[in-house]
Amino acid sequence: MSSPALGEFLRTRRARMQPAAVGLSEYGRRRIGGLRREDVAALAGMSVDYYTRLERGRGADFPDSVLDSVARALRMDAAERDHLYTLVRPSDPDHHYAPMVRPGTRALLDSITTPAFVLGRHMEVLAWNAVGAKVFGISAGGHRNLARFTVLDPDAGVFYPDWEPVAAETAAYLRRQVARCPRDRRLTSLIDELTAENPVFHRIWSIQTQDCAPHGNRLIQHPVVGRLEFAYEALDLPGDQDQTLVVYTVQPESPTHDALESLRDRELVGAN
Known part of the structure:
Protein backbone atom coordinates (compact mmCIF):
# COMPACT_ATOMS: atom_id res chain seq x y z
CA MET A 1 0.00 0.00 0.00
CA SER A 2 1.28 3.43 -0.91
CA SER A 3 -1.27 6.23 -0.75
CA PRO A 4 -0.38 9.93 -0.85
CA ALA A 5 -4.08 10.61 -0.34
CA LEU A 6 -4.01 8.67 2.95
CA GLY A 7 -1.05 10.64 4.26
CA GLU A 8 -2.61 13.95 3.25
CA PHE A 9 -5.91 12.98 4.87
CA LEU A 10 -4.28 12.09 8.19
CA ARG A 11 -2.09 15.19 8.16
CA THR A 12 -5.10 17.45 7.66
CA ARG A 13 -6.93 15.70 10.50
CA ARG A 14 -3.91 16.26 12.76
CA ALA A 15 -3.55 19.89 11.75
CA ARG A 16 -7.11 20.83 12.64
CA MET A 17 -6.79 19.70 16.27
CA GLN A 18 -5.31 21.68 19.14
CA PRO A 19 -3.29 19.83 21.80
CA ALA A 20 -5.23 21.37 24.68
CA ALA A 21 -8.49 20.01 23.24
CA VAL A 22 -7.26 16.44 23.78
CA GLY A 23 -5.54 17.03 27.10
CA LEU A 24 -2.00 17.51 25.82
CA SER A 25 0.33 20.21 27.05
CA GLU A 26 1.12 23.06 24.69
CA TYR A 27 4.32 23.94 26.54
CA GLY A 28 7.52 23.73 24.61
CA ARG A 29 8.26 24.61 21.02
CA ARG A 30 6.13 23.07 18.29
CA ARG A 31 7.30 23.31 14.71
CA ILE A 32 3.85 22.57 13.31
CA GLY A 33 0.31 23.52 14.17
CA GLY A 34 -2.10 20.94 15.48
CA LEU A 35 -1.03 17.51 16.68
CA ARG A 36 2.31 15.88 15.95
CA ARG A 37 2.63 12.25 14.93
CA GLU A 38 3.85 11.36 18.40
CA ASP A 39 0.73 13.00 19.87
CA VAL A 40 -1.57 10.87 17.73
CA ALA A 41 0.46 7.75 18.50
CA ALA A 42 0.18 8.40 22.24
CA LEU A 43 -3.56 9.05 22.05
CA ALA A 44 -4.10 5.92 19.93
CA GLY A 45 -1.93 3.72 22.18
CA MET A 46 0.73 2.74 19.66
CA SER A 47 4.36 3.48 18.87
CA VAL A 48 5.32 6.53 16.85
CA ASP A 49 6.98 4.27 14.28
CA TYR A 50 3.81 2.24 13.84
CA TYR A 51 1.64 5.32 13.35
CA THR A 52 4.21 6.80 10.94
CA ARG A 53 4.05 3.62 8.85
CA LEU A 54 0.30 4.08 8.57
CA GLU A 55 0.52 7.76 7.64
CA ARG A 56 3.21 7.02 5.03
CA GLY A 57 1.24 4.07 3.63
CA ARG A 58 3.84 1.45 4.47
CA GLY A 59 2.27 -1.95 4.96
CA ALA A 60 -1.20 -3.22 4.04
CA ASP A 61 -2.25 -5.22 7.10
CA PHE A 62 -3.20 -2.63 9.68
CA PRO A 63 -5.99 -4.27 11.72
CA ASP A 64 -9.37 -2.64 12.26
CA SER A 65 -8.53 -2.01 15.92
CA VAL A 66 -5.60 0.21 14.86
CA LEU A 67 -7.68 2.19 12.39
CA ASP A 68 -10.46 2.62 14.94
CA SER A 69 -7.95 3.83 17.55
CA VAL A 70 -6.55 6.41 15.14
CA ALA A 71 -10.06 7.53 14.20
CA ARG A 72 -10.91 8.05 17.87
CA ALA A 73 -7.64 9.84 18.58
CA LEU A 74 -8.30 12.26 15.72
CA ARG A 75 -11.97 12.59 16.67
CA MET A 76 -13.22 11.55 13.26
CA ASP A 77 -16.92 11.41 12.62
CA ALA A 78 -18.51 8.35 10.98
CA ALA A 79 -17.96 9.61 7.43
CA GLU A 80 -14.29 10.43 8.08
CA ARG A 81 -13.71 7.07 9.74
CA ASP A 82 -15.15 5.23 6.76
CA HIS A 83 -13.07 7.37 4.41
CA LEU A 84 -10.00 6.29 6.38
CA TYR A 85 -10.95 2.64 5.84
CA THR A 86 -11.51 3.29 2.15
CA LEU A 87 -8.08 4.89 1.76
CA VAL A 88 -6.36 2.03 3.58
CA ARG A 89 -8.34 -0.70 1.79
CA PRO A 90 -9.62 0.82 -1.44
CA SER A 91 -10.61 -2.55 -2.88
CA ASP A 92 -13.07 -3.35 -0.07
CA PRO A 93 -16.47 -1.82 -0.92
CA ASP A 94 -17.99 -2.70 2.46
CA HIS A 95 -15.88 -0.01 4.09
CA HIS A 96 -18.08 2.59 2.41
CA TYR A 97 -20.68 1.69 5.03
CA ALA A 98 -21.73 4.95 6.70
CA PRO A 99 -25.40 4.74 7.73
CA MET A 100 -27.48 7.88 8.03
CA VAL A 101 -30.73 7.83 9.98
CA ARG A 102 -33.48 9.67 8.12
Whole structure:
Protein backbone atom coordinates (compact mmCIF):
# COMPACT_ATOMS: atom_id res chain seq x y z
CA MET A 1 0.00 0.00 0.00
CA SER A 2 1.28 3.43 -0.91
CA SER A 3 -1.27 6.23 -0.75
CA PRO A 4 -0.38 9.93 -0.85
CA ALA A 5 -4.08 10.61 -0.34
CA LEU A 6 -4.01 8.67 2.95
CA GLY A 7 -1.05 10.64 4.26
CA GLU A 8 -2.61 13.95 3.25
CA PHE A 9 -5.91 12.98 4.87
CA LEU A 10 -4.28 12.09 8.19
CA ARG A 11 -2.09 15.19 8.16
CA THR A 12 -5.10 17.45 7.66
CA ARG A 13 -6.93 15.70 10.50
CA ARG A 14 -3.91 16.26 12.76
CA ALA A 15 -3.55 19.89 11.75
CA ARG A 16 -7.11 20.83 12.64
CA MET A 17 -6.79 19.70 16.27
CA GLN A 18 -5.31 21.68 19.14
CA PRO A 19 -3.29 19.83 21.80
CA ALA A 20 -5.23 21.37 24.68
CA ALA A 21 -8.49 20.01 23.24
CA VAL A 22 -7.26 16.44 23.78
CA GLY A 23 -5.54 17.03 27.10
CA LEU A 24 -2.00 17.51 25.82
CA SER A 25 0.33 20.21 27.05
CA GLU A 26 1.12 23.06 24.69
CA TYR A 27 4.32 23.94 26.54
CA GLY A 28 7.52 23.73 24.61
CA ARG A 29 8.26 24.61 21.02
CA ARG A 30 6.13 23.07 18.29
CA ARG A 31 7.30 23.31 14.71
CA ILE A 32 3.85 22.57 13.31
CA GLY A 33 0.31 23.52 14.17
CA GLY A 34 -2.10 20.94 15.48
CA LEU A 35 -1.03 17.51 16.68
CA ARG A 36 2.31 15.88 15.95
CA ARG A 37 2.63 12.25 14.93
CA GLU A 38 3.85 11.36 18.40
CA ASP A 39 0.73 13.00 19.87
CA VAL A 40 -1.57 10.87 17.73
CA ALA A 41 0.46 7.75 18.50
CA ALA A 42 0.18 8.40 22.24
CA LEU A 43 -3.56 9.05 22.05
CA ALA A 44 -4.10 5.92 19.93
CA GLY A 45 -1.93 3.72 22.18
CA MET A 46 0.73 2.74 19.66
CA SER A 47 4.36 3.48 18.87
CA VAL A 48 5.32 6.53 16.85
CA ASP A 49 6.98 4.27 14.28
CA TYR A 50 3.81 2.24 13.84
CA TYR A 51 1.64 5.32 13.35
CA THR A 52 4.21 6.80 10.94
CA ARG A 53 4.05 3.62 8.85
CA LEU A 54 0.30 4.08 8.57
CA GLU A 55 0.52 7.76 7.64
CA ARG A 56 3.21 7.02 5.03
CA GLY A 57 1.24 4.07 3.63
CA ARG A 58 3.84 1.45 4.47
CA GLY A 59 2.27 -1.95 4.96
CA ALA A 60 -1.20 -3.22 4.04
CA ASP A 61 -2.25 -5.22 7.10
CA PHE A 62 -3.20 -2.63 9.68
CA PRO A 63 -5.99 -4.27 11.72
CA ASP A 64 -9.37 -2.64 12.26
CA SER A 65 -8.53 -2.01 15.92
CA VAL A 66 -5.60 0.21 14.86
CA LEU A 67 -7.68 2.19 12.39
CA ASP A 68 -10.46 2.62 14.94
CA SER A 69 -7.95 3.83 17.55
CA VAL A 70 -6.55 6.41 15.14
CA ALA A 71 -10.06 7.53 14.20
CA ARG A 72 -10.91 8.05 17.87
CA ALA A 73 -7.64 9.84 18.58
CA LEU A 74 -8.30 12.26 15.72
CA ARG A 75 -11.97 12.59 16.67
CA MET A 76 -13.22 11.55 13.26
CA ASP A 77 -16.92 11.41 12.62
CA ALA A 78 -18.51 8.35 10.98
CA ALA A 79 -17.96 9.61 7.43
CA GLU A 80 -14.29 10.43 8.08
CA ARG A 81 -13.71 7.07 9.74
CA ASP A 82 -15.15 5.23 6.76
CA HIS A 83 -13.07 7.37 4.41
CA LEU A 84 -10.00 6.29 6.38
CA TYR A 85 -10.95 2.64 5.84
CA THR A 86 -11.51 3.29 2.15
CA LEU A 87 -8.08 4.89 1.76
CA VAL A 88 -6.36 2.03 3.58
CA ARG A 89 -8.34 -0.70 1.79
CA PRO A 90 -9.62 0.82 -1.44
CA SER A 91 -10.61 -2.55 -2.88
CA ASP A 92 -13.07 -3.35 -0.07
CA PRO A 93 -16.47 -1.82 -0.92
CA ASP A 94 -17.99 -2.70 2.46
CA HIS A 95 -15.88 -0.01 4.09
CA HIS A 96 -18.08 2.59 2.41
CA TYR A 97 -20.68 1.69 5.03
CA ALA A 98 -21.73 4.95 6.70
CA PRO A 99 -25.40 4.74 7.73
CA MET A 100 -27.48 7.88 8.03
CA VAL A 101 -30.73 7.83 9.98
CA ARG A 102 -33.48 9.67 8.12
CA PRO A 103 -35.22 12.61 9.85
CA GLY A 104 -38.50 10.75 9.50
CA THR A 105 -37.09 7.80 11.42
CA ARG A 106 -35.86 10.13 14.18
CA ALA A 107 -39.32 11.70 14.36
CA LEU A 108 -40.83 8.22 14.63
CA LEU A 109 -38.50 7.39 17.51
CA ASP A 110 -39.50 10.56 19.35
CA SER A 111 -43.18 9.68 18.97
CA ILE A 112 -42.75 6.27 20.65
CA THR A 113 -43.41 6.37 24.41
CA THR A 114 -41.52 3.17 25.23
CA PRO A 115 -37.79 2.40 24.74
CA ALA A 116 -36.82 2.40 21.06
CA PHE A 117 -33.63 2.71 19.05
CA VAL A 118 -32.15 1.99 15.62
CA LEU A 119 -29.36 -0.58 15.31
CA GLY A 120 -26.76 -0.58 12.55
CA ARG A 121 -24.87 -3.42 10.90
CA HIS A 122 -22.42 -3.87 13.78
CA MET A 123 -25.10 -3.54 16.50
CA GLU A 124 -24.14 0.08 17.01
CA VAL A 125 -27.00 2.27 18.23
CA LEU A 126 -27.48 4.88 15.51
CA ALA A 127 -30.39 6.78 17.07
CA TRP A 128 -32.62 6.45 20.12
CA ASN A 129 -35.45 8.10 22.03
CA ALA A 130 -35.24 9.60 25.51
CA VAL A 131 -36.73 6.68 27.41
CA GLY A 132 -34.52 4.27 25.47
CA ALA A 133 -31.52 6.27 26.62
CA LYS A 134 -32.72 6.06 30.23
CA VAL A 135 -33.33 2.32 30.17
CA PHE A 136 -30.19 1.27 28.28
CA GLY A 137 -27.81 4.00 29.42
CA ILE A 138 -27.19 5.18 25.86
CA SER A 139 -25.64 8.59 25.33
CA ALA A 140 -23.58 10.38 22.73
CA GLY A 141 -20.49 10.03 24.93
CA GLY A 142 -21.28 6.63 26.41
CA HIS A 143 -21.62 3.07 25.15
CA ARG A 144 -23.18 2.86 21.71
CA ASN A 145 -22.56 -0.77 20.71
CA LEU A 146 -24.97 -3.30 22.20
CA ALA A 147 -22.86 -6.28 21.16
CA ARG A 148 -19.83 -5.01 23.07
CA PHE A 149 -21.97 -4.09 26.07
CA THR A 150 -23.71 -7.47 26.16
CA VAL A 151 -20.59 -9.58 25.71
CA LEU A 152 -17.78 -7.56 27.28
CA ASP A 153 -19.23 -5.23 29.93
CA PRO A 154 -18.85 -6.74 33.44
CA ASP A 155 -22.27 -5.32 34.42
CA ALA A 156 -24.12 -6.98 31.54
CA GLY A 157 -24.80 -10.16 33.50
CA VAL A 158 -26.60 -8.10 36.15
CA PHE A 159 -28.40 -5.87 33.66
CA TYR A 160 -29.63 -8.95 31.77
CA PRO A 161 -30.58 -11.57 34.42
CA ASP A 162 -31.16 -14.03 31.53
CA TRP A 163 -27.82 -13.15 29.97
CA GLU A 164 -27.14 -16.26 27.91
CA PRO A 165 -30.29 -16.03 25.72
CA VAL A 166 -29.47 -12.35 25.11
CA ALA A 167 -25.93 -13.33 24.12
CA ALA A 168 -27.37 -15.99 21.79
CA GLU A 169 -29.60 -13.37 20.13
CA THR A 170 -26.56 -11.13 19.78
CA ALA A 171 -24.70 -13.94 18.02
CA ALA A 172 -27.69 -14.57 15.74
CA TYR A 173 -27.86 -10.89 14.76
CA LEU A 174 -24.16 -10.80 13.94
CA ARG A 175 -24.39 -14.08 11.99
CA ARG A 176 -27.14 -12.59 9.84
CA GLN A 177 -24.99 -9.55 9.14
CA VAL A 178 -21.97 -11.70 8.21
CA ALA A 179 -24.15 -13.66 5.77
CA ARG A 180 -25.28 -10.40 4.17
CA CYS A 181 -21.89 -8.65 4.22
CA PRO A 182 -19.17 -11.31 4.23
CA ARG A 183 -16.44 -8.87 3.17
CA ASP A 184 -17.03 -6.40 5.99
CA ARG A 185 -13.74 -6.69 7.89
CA ARG A 186 -14.93 -4.41 10.69
CA LEU A 187 -17.77 -6.82 11.32
CA THR A 188 -15.52 -9.88 11.40
CA SER A 189 -13.03 -7.97 13.56
CA LEU A 190 -15.82 -7.23 16.05
CA ILE A 191 -16.77 -10.90 16.19
CA ASP A 192 -13.13 -11.89 16.67
CA GLU A 193 -12.90 -9.43 19.56
CA LEU A 194 -16.05 -10.71 21.25
CA THR A 195 -15.18 -14.40 20.92
CA ALA A 196 -11.57 -13.88 22.01
CA GLU A 197 -12.40 -11.90 25.14
CA ASN A 198 -15.41 -13.87 26.40
CA PRO A 199 -15.03 -17.68 26.43
CA VAL A 200 -18.74 -18.22 27.13
CA PHE A 201 -19.68 -16.15 24.10
CA HIS A 202 -17.10 -18.09 22.10
CA ARG A 203 -18.98 -21.29 22.99
CA ILE A 204 -22.32 -19.69 22.11
CA TRP A 205 -20.94 -18.48 18.79
CA SER A 206 -19.52 -21.92 17.98
CA ILE A 207 -22.84 -23.75 18.49
CA GLN A 208 -25.25 -20.98 17.51
CA THR A 209 -27.94 -22.18 15.12
CA GLN A 210 -31.00 -20.03 15.94
CA ASP A 211 -32.30 -17.43 13.53
CA CYS A 212 -32.31 -13.75 14.38
CA ALA A 213 -35.62 -13.35 16.22
CA PRO A 214 -37.81 -10.48 14.97
CA HIS A 215 -39.64 -10.37 18.31
CA GLY A 216 -39.42 -11.74 21.81
CA ASN A 217 -39.26 -10.88 25.49
CA ARG A 218 -36.56 -9.12 27.48
CA LEU A 219 -35.95 -9.02 31.23
CA ILE A 220 -33.80 -6.16 32.53
CA GLN A 221 -32.57 -5.38 36.03
CA HIS A 222 -32.25 -1.62 35.84
CA PRO A 223 -29.78 0.01 38.28
CA VAL A 224 -32.31 2.71 39.28
CA VAL A 225 -35.84 1.29 39.03
CA GLY A 226 -35.16 -2.44 39.27
CA ARG A 227 -36.90 -5.21 37.36
CA LEU A 228 -38.32 -4.37 33.93
CA GLU A 229 -40.23 -6.83 31.75
CA PHE A 230 -40.62 -6.01 28.06
CA ALA A 231 -41.76 -7.53 24.81
CA TYR A 232 -39.86 -6.29 21.78
CA GLU A 233 -40.25 -6.04 18.01
CA ALA A 234 -37.28 -5.74 15.65
CA LEU A 235 -38.20 -4.29 12.26
CA ASP A 236 -35.85 -3.86 9.30
CA LEU A 237 -36.40 -0.38 7.94
CA PRO A 238 -37.45 -0.47 4.26
CA GLY A 239 -35.19 1.59 2.06
CA ASP A 240 -32.52 1.96 4.76
CA GLN A 241 -30.02 -0.85 4.36
CA ASP A 242 -28.44 -2.21 7.54
CA GLN A 243 -30.84 -0.43 9.90
CA THR A 244 -33.16 -2.20 12.35
CA LEU A 245 -35.77 -0.41 14.45
CA VAL A 246 -36.14 -2.08 17.87
CA VAL A 247 -39.19 -1.14 19.93
CA TYR A 248 -39.84 -2.37 23.48
CA THR A 249 -43.45 -2.57 24.66
CA VAL A 250 -45.03 -2.90 28.11
CA GLN A 251 -48.36 -3.93 29.54
CA PRO A 252 -50.54 -1.00 30.70
CA GLU A 253 -50.73 -0.53 34.47
CA SER A 254 -47.92 -3.05 34.98
CA PRO A 255 -44.96 -2.58 37.37
CA THR A 256 -42.76 -1.96 34.32
CA HIS A 257 -45.14 0.73 33.07
CA ASP A 258 -44.97 2.45 36.46
CA ALA A 259 -41.16 2.14 36.53
CA LEU A 260 -40.90 3.83 33.11
CA GLU A 261 -43.08 6.67 34.34
CA SER A 262 -40.70 7.06 37.27
CA LEU A 263 -37.73 7.21 34.88
CA ARG A 264 -39.44 9.86 32.77
CA ASP A 265 -39.76 12.06 35.84
CA ARG A 266 -36.01 12.03 36.36
CA GLU A 267 -33.53 14.32 34.61
CA LEU A 268 -33.40 13.41 30.92
CA VAL A 269 -30.38 11.47 29.76
CA GLY A 270 -31.11 12.88 26.32
CA ALA A 271 -32.12 11.62 22.92
CA ASN A 272 -30.34 11.62 19.58
